[in-house]
Amino acid sequence: MSHVLHRNISKPVPIVDSADGNYLIDENGKRYLDASGGAAVSCLGHTNDRVIQAIKDQLDKVSFAHTGVFSNTAAEELATYLIQNAPEGFGNGRAMFLGSGSEAMEAALKLARQYHLERGDKQRSKIIARDRSYHGNTLGALATGGHKQRQEPFAPLLIDVHHIPPCYAYRFKRDDETPEEFGIRMANTLEEEILKQGPETVAAFVAEPVSGASLGAEPAAPGYFKRIREICDQYGVLFIADEVMCGIGRTGRLFAMEWEGVTADIYTIAKGLGAGYQPIASVLASEKVIDAIQDGSGNLWNGHTYMSHAIACAGALAVLKVIEEDQLLGNVRTQGQKLESMLRAEFEDHPNIGDIRGRGLFWGLEVVKDKTTKEPFPAEANLSAKLKSDILENGMLSYPSNGCVDGIRGDHILLAPPYTVTDDELTIIVETVKNSLETILSKVSK
Ligand SMILES: Cc1ncc(COP(=O)(O)O)c(C=O)c1O
Known part of the structure; x- marks a missing residue:
């Protein structure tokens, strides 16, 4: 047994x-x-071979040193690689390294809240996400996702997240509209929700650029994310792109949002980053978010024992190099x-x-x-x-x-x-x- x-x-x-x-x-x-x-x-x-060797080499050097005291070369190089290859707006951005996609989502939500607090925007705490999305299994991430069956048993424990419909052409696109018109109509549901909640109270909008586990690889309609970006900018709402599943090359570009011609303020990435050789996930914070922290407390209000684990970071760096070299x-x-x-x-x-x-x-x-x-x-x-x-x-x-x-x-x-x-x-x-x-x-x- x-x-x-x-x-x-x-x-x-x-x-x-x-x-x-x-x-x-x-x-x-x-x-x-x-x-x-x-x-x-x-x-x-x-x-x-190259990923396995990089992990072995790192094991021979050092595995763990607490981030309250040390950084490590693998984490530094990995962060530099990701930020240098990130979409526009990440020039002086930074990356944090965690153990799973759910952990990254929790950290991204908290980072969005921190951004607003650092700027004195204390009222902004509400999260808007999409029905039938999946953002992970920890309580904050589960609440953010829109999968009823997974949420139901834990409903009394979940924070209140507001959901708009997903951009799901097979079931929601009307025959009399073009893909572009459909994309705009669906994106505008975000504006309606922001206005309903009160724009001054909304912290962030969360979406998977290509919906994975809950919707089965649904890319957005053309123009959808451009309109989402405009709405977020208009109302001072941060846009978190959850690329835990669709990022790091899965769609044929390093970041899935690259297909959309606009960028997010915060990215979460995970699965392809470690490629299964080590558990690792990352939150990438754009320059705008980092500037707010820099001009404010200067501290990240989040921490875990195994952050920036040297072996996981060395493995992920090797994964990225293999993707590039090959x-x-x-x-x-x-x-x-x-x-x-x-x-x-x-x-x-x-x-x-x-x-x-x-x-x-x-x-x-x-x-x-x-x-x-x-x-x-x-x-x-x-x-x-x-x-x-x-x-x-x-x-x-x-x-x-x-x-x-x-x-x-x-x-x-x-x-x-x-x-x-x-x-x-x-x-x-x-x-x-x-x-x-x-x-x-x-x-x-x-
Ligand atoms: C888009 C997305 N976000 C977050 C997660 C959670 O990642 P993990 O299972 O590593 O906690 C997943 C997992 O499938 C996912 O697909």
Whole structure:
């Protein structure tokens, strides 16, 4: 009997034993193609020599020294790399390093509040985010997300966050509007919410540039984030871009917001940053935010024991260098286009695939019961969980999830293969999804 408190204590999961490039191997020798990097984490596969060597080299030097006393070279170099490669407005910005995406989100929310306090704007404490977003599992991050099912048991513990609708074209775009008109209409819901709450009370707006876990790789409509930026500037609200899942190359650019032609005030990044070799996340604060602290208390009002951990930072720096040296952003764009064409060729006419969406190597398939009415399968059918197990059974890791329709109903399969994915692996990915869809749909449709 296992004494690990697993996610499901009655259903045993295989024990992973080793890895080979883009494959994980369990203790029985079964190989699994990692087509989702867990949850969009393992962007370089599992056995990258340069990252492993950088971690070993750092271990030989020093692992931990408390940030209340010391900085370390790996953290300094990593921060410089990220800030130098960050979007506009980060020239004298700074990065803080934490252990998980949720921790980074908590720190980003607190940083936004600190920014306003440092400027004497004490009334600004409200957070606005989007329905059907996912920002993490700690209490502040869970409250910020918009996934009802995950929030429900903890509702009495959650802070009051105000939610606007997501920019979700498949379900919200009207037939009589262009993508641009749709983008503006959805962005304007932020202005309505700010006015409703009282502009002088709103601290920050939080959004994923490409919605991941809850919406299944939904990029925003054209012009959406430009309008969001204008609204935030007009009302003095900070814009936090949660790139925990879609950042660090996943969309084919280092930052997903680069596709939008505007930037955020604070970024959170995590998964691709450590690529699974070490747990690490980061909050990047723009010059505007840092200036407010510099002109105010001069202190960061946040701290954790394991901040700026030297081994995690050394691993992340090596990940970024591999992405740069091997020109993997170009690979993400090329292989991403191939994956998109293959998914469209295979599933565009599939009677149960309502929508195919994504960017770079970040793709989602929304599964529906009725393609004409867009009706989802009932939540009780547990479709995404069944798909996940069947795909696993067939030797592949994917990230199906539920709740895209209303936080409870709606199923999608998220694919986030490594940036090094080959053409043959793309073929296996599409074939495996097709086969598992057939198997599971034939069971649930009975
Ligand atoms: C957009 C986004 N933000 C935050 C998180 C939380 O990250 P973590 O699971 O590392 O705490 C996730 C995790 O999936 C995420 O996708």
